Amino acid sequence: MASDSMMSDSPSRLGKIDGYLDRSNEIVYHSPICGPLMGYVIFFGGDMQDYKENMLAHRDNKHYSKWDLESTAVLLHNHFPQHAVIIVKPAKMSLMTFSCYENFVNVNNFGAPTYVKSLDSIKHLKLLLTDITLILQNKLNETSPEQKNDLNLLVLSEAPLILIGFSKGCVVLNQLLYSFHFLQENKDQELESFVNRISNVQIHVTPYQVFCDTRPRIGKEEKIFRENLTRMGMNISRKLHFEQEPRSLEKHFEVLEVFKAV
Numbered sequence: 001m002a003s004d005s006m007m008s009d010s011p012s013r014l015g016k017i018d019g020y021l022d023r024s025n026e027i028v029y030h031s032p033i034c035g036p037l038m039g040y041v042i043f044f045g046g047d048m049q050d051y052k053e054n055m056l057a058h059r060d061n062k063h064y065s066k067w068d069l070e071s072t073a074v075l076l077h078n079h080f081p082q083h084a085v086i087i088v089k090p091a092k093m094s095l096m097t098f099s100c101y102e103n104f105v106n107v108n109n110f111g112a113p114t115y116v117k118s119l120d121s122i123k124h125l126k127l128l129l130t131d132i133t134l135i136l137q138n139k140l141n142e143t144s145p146e147q148k149n150d151l152n153l154l155v156l157s158e159a160p161l162i163l164i165g166f167s168k169g170c171v172v173l174n175q176l177l178y179s180f181h182f183l184q185e186n187k188d189q190e191l192e193s194f195v196n197r198i199s200n201v202q203i204h205v206t207p208y209q210v211f212c213d214t215r216p217r218i219g220k221e222e223k224i225f226r227e228n229l230t231r232m233g234m235n236i237s238r239k240l241h242f243e244q245e246p247r248s249l250e251k252h253f254e255v256l257e258v259f260k261a262v
Contacts, residue, residue: 011073011085013051017131020124023091023103027132030073030085038082039160040129045072045087046167047099047111058096067253075256076164083162086132088172099168105175113171117182119191121175126194161198166256167209173201174225180232201229203238204259208252210240 014027032038048061052068055061069087076085090099090111100111104121107113165173183191203226210219229236241258242251 011070011077011087013070014132014135017128017135019103019127019131020120023124025091025103025128026089027128028069028073028085028087028089029132030077032077032084033081036082037084037159038080039084039162041076041080041083041085041162041164042125042129043072043076043085043087044101044163044165044169044172045069045090045099046169048097049099049166050089050093050096054093054096061097064249064253067256072256079259080162084159086129088128101169101172104172107171111168111171113175115175115178117178119179119182119186119188121172121179122183122191122195125176126191158197162202163198164202164204166204167252170222170225174221177225177228181228198234201234201236202259203236204241204255205238206241206247206252206255207243207245208247208249211247 009031011028011030014029016024017027018024048055048058048064049067049069049072050061052065052070055065055068069089073085073087076087077083088101090101091103092100094100094109094111098109098111100107100109101113103124105113106116163173163176165171180195183195203222205222210222212218226236226238239259241255245251
């Protein structure tokens with residue numbers, strides 16, 4: 001259930017939101033500042049990122065608790081103040097650490113993906129946003145008439161979507177790419193209309209991730225992902241952060257603080 005602060009200046013936990021078939025994901029939501037809504041930022045986080053109380057309860061993850069989901073929602077709100085921010089929590093946090101986005105992509109118990117040609121990831125994302133809209137509409141009905149003009153823009157607008165995958169969250173973007181290809185072969189007008197709302201894909205990387213000697217596949221996958229989206233005509237932006245600094249997990253997380261729309 002949505003909290004009373006959902007339309008305030010702080011993020012809110014919307015609880016479990018139903019999506020495609022029997023799938024659901026918990027959602028953290030941050031409303032935009034007053035004024036015209038420019039779009040929605042949909043964020044898929046990395047390993048360790050959870051609610052703060054869960055991160056603080058873990059021996060190692062507590063050191064990175066400043067990047068919990070709600071704090072990340074605030075960061076994204078600061079980066080995109082006229083966008084509504086939607087953070088999709090993984091369906092499972094294996095060992096309280098590994099983000100498993102099993103509602104979007106086939107993964108093992110550590111969240112490592114196996115990509116398939118299927119429309120399920122698009123359908124799930126679309127239905128999640130539909131149900132979030134219903135929750136916002138219910139909240140709208142509880143507001144005063146003076147507030148409704150701004151909130152109508154938020155709830156009813158077919159605004160552009162910005163997808164952001166951080167670290168492990170990129171597996172969702174990769175699966176969506178497979179789904180986009182499959183959609184081109186299996187036409188569905190409703191899904192195509194939804195996909196066309198995705199106006200921008202932000203790619204922000206760090207040497208810790210794309211230059212990792214022990215996991216060279218990550219850098220290769222990011223390059224293929226970027227090239228494929230470009231060939232599809234998507235609006236892609238990419239920035240490598242902290243290129244001249246020593247690689248560290250701390251710096252990897254810091255990209256959430258320093259990145260801007262590029």
